[in-house]
Amino acid sequence: MxxxxxxxxxxxxxxxxxxxxxxxxxxxxxxxxxxxxxxxxxxxxxxxxxxxxxxxxxxxxxxxxxxxxxxxxxxxxxxxxxxxxxxxxxxYLHLQHYDEVEAVLKEFTNCKRAVFSNGSHDMLDPLIKNAGLTSLFDKIISVDDVKQYKPTPASYLHALNVLGVERHEVLFMSSNGWDISGAKSFGFRTAWINRLHKPTEQLQVPPDAIYSDLRGILEWK
Amino acid sequence: MxxxxxxxxxxxxxxxxxxxxxxxxxxxxxxxxxxxxxxxxxxxxxxxxxxxxxxxxxxxxxxxxxxxxxxxxxxxxxxxxxxxxxxxxxxYLHLQHYDEVEAVLKEFTNCKRAVFSNGSHDMLDPLIKNAGLTSLFDKIISVDDVKQYKPTPASYLHALNVLGVERHEVLFMSSNGWDISGAKSFGFRTAWINRLHKPTEQLQVPPDAIYSDLRGILEWK
Structure with a gap:
């Protein structure tokens, strides 16, 4: 990688x-x-x-x-x-995953893969299971464990601690511009999945990469 | 009063x-x-x-x-x-005040009257002056003095400290439901000026009163 x-x-x-x-x-x-x-x-x-x-x-x-x-x-x-x-x-427990999710995730078997959400485990765990994505992830991480919603620095720190890696070793993906800004401000590398073709948020922490769907991250492989 | x-x-x-x-x-x-x-x-x-x-x-x-x-x-x-x-x-430095503002303010000469805004003084001070409202207020208070935006508790505490009163002695007015929620959660009494006839925010801190414009607060006189 x-x-x-x-x-x-x-x-x-x-x-x-x-x-x-x-x-x-x-x-x-x-x-x-x-x-x-x-x-x-x-x-x-x-x-x-x-x-x-x-x-x-x-x-x-x-x-x-x-x-x-x-x-x-x-x-x-x-x-x-x-x-x-x-x-x-x-x-809300039965959402469709985007078409490319499985194929892209399967290309990254050489690193840790986690979901990290504002969702509490009572929403998040059944959702990932119902979407058939459980086997693609090593960890399902919720902000609820530390009671700190994204985009607080403490929320991203929790994800980092669970995974046991350094900030600059993380590539963080979100479709939410505010989430990308928070993650970049914290020190992650960031790929904004800009599905809706929105303008870049004006928060002085631009993403490292912008893609229209998750296939874009294959260039980080 | x-x-x-x-x-x-x-x-x-x-x-x-x-x-x-x-x-x-x-x-x-x-x-x-x-x-x-x-x-x-x-x-x-x-x-x-x-x-x-x-x-x-x-x-x-x-x-x-x-x-x-x-x-x-x-x-x-x-x-x-x-x-x-x-x-x-x-x-943004030349906004129109709502029609009823002056008449209502002039009814409350027996208590302290302050504006309290997320606006920094470079915006707020000329704005109040240009709107012709300066003489109606004892204090122009900005969150910028403490670098804490509303609705953090620290922001409302700053306003309280400037005025030298107790929380329950304050009647707080805002048209923003989120601002009313924050002020009520902090301990102010609150009158939501619901000019746009929005639903009450679902944050479990309902306002003490709801009015369609500032004339409603005359019943607190």
Missing amino acids: SSSIKALIFDVYGTLLDVHSVIEKCEELYPEKGKQISQTWRQKQIEYSFLRQLMGNYTPFSHVTADALRYAVHEHGYELLHNQEQTLMNA | SSSIKALIFDVYGTLLDVHSVIEKCEELYPEKGKQISQTWRQKQIEYSFLRQLMGNYTPFSHVTADALRYAVHEHGYELLHNQEQTLMNA
């Missing part, structure tokens, strides 16, 4: 797995509003994880995700019924 | 002053895209303040605001030229 990379760390939601594959389930429950509700749900899920960290009021991601769903549903004039919450939270 | 309130603290952007009054200037520079650019600008401005705090990489709000503008312009396919940046940053 080039460049002394000893570990690959992958974000999960939006990076390995398509978070908008819950749109169909949302549309079943809320006809015509499914797409908007699932987008607000995702946006508020991220915002609430930031806010709870800033307020010093950490709560696991499963709780944050349910709170974000309730907000998204309220915004469109609905109440969230218990069975609807169960149906939609369950949909 | 009822309820032993000794100080009123007001957020600035979106609460006293209308941040979307820069839309016209944006539309002059970017025909047809002005509204979208100004909305993205505001959204990224807030997000970048959160991210820099979480990353441990504080930068003053004037810098964050220029960064957010650059992102917003890039998203719509433009480059940000130096004179355009100057024009638009200057527009």
Whole structure:
């Protein structure tokens, strides 16, 4: 492996797995509003994880995700019924992985491979299993072990400690620009999987590489 | 004044002053895209303040605001030229205050009145002056004095220390749901100025009162 990379760390939601594959389930429950509700749900899920960290009021991601769903549903004039919450939270455990994930991961057998997510283990472990990705990873790492959401330095430090490598030996992948900024600021090498062709975040920590999907990282092999 | 309130603290952007009054200037520079650019600008401005705090990489709000503008312009396919940046940053120093601000403030002469903002003094001081609001406030307080963006507890503590009152003696006003959540979590009494009729944030710290504009706080008089 080039460049002394000893570990690959992958974000999960939006990076390995398509978070908008819950749109169909949302549309079943809320006809015509499914797409908007699932987008607000995702946006508020991220915002609430930031806010709870800033307020010093950490709560696991499963709780944050349910709170974000309730907000998204309220915004469109609905109440969230218990069975609807169960149906939609369950949909978050069954996300589709992006097409190229398995083939790319199988090319990197000579280094540690981990997922690292804001998701708590009650969401993350069944999700990776249901997506059929368990055998491709050495570790499933959650910020919940240290109660520090990304992009705090303490969150990335936890992933580093679990893997037992040095910062500069890590190549970190995320589709979220803010996650890439946090990881780069911490000292990882970073590949931004820019699936949605967004502009680079203006946070003065640009990524080392930008790819439109995970196949781009094969050049680090 | 009822309820032993000794100080009123007001957020600035979106609460006293209308941040979307820069839309016209944006539309002059970017025909047809002005509204979208100004909305993205505001959204990224807030997000970048959160991210820099979480990353441990504080930068003053004037810098964050220029960064957010650059992102917003890039998203719509433009480059940000130096004179355009100057024009638009200057527009942020000349925001319109909401109609009811002066009349409401003049009803509260028996307690301390302060503005408290994520804005750095280079933005905040000329803004309040240009809006003609200087004489209505005892203090203009910026998080920049302690390098802690709202909604961290340390930011609200700074405002409290400047005013020399106790937490429960403060009535805090903001149009931003996340700001109200942070202030309530810290221990202020809170009135959410919900100008856009948004749903309540699902962060388990609901506001003490919700009003559609500042006239609502007259019942605390």
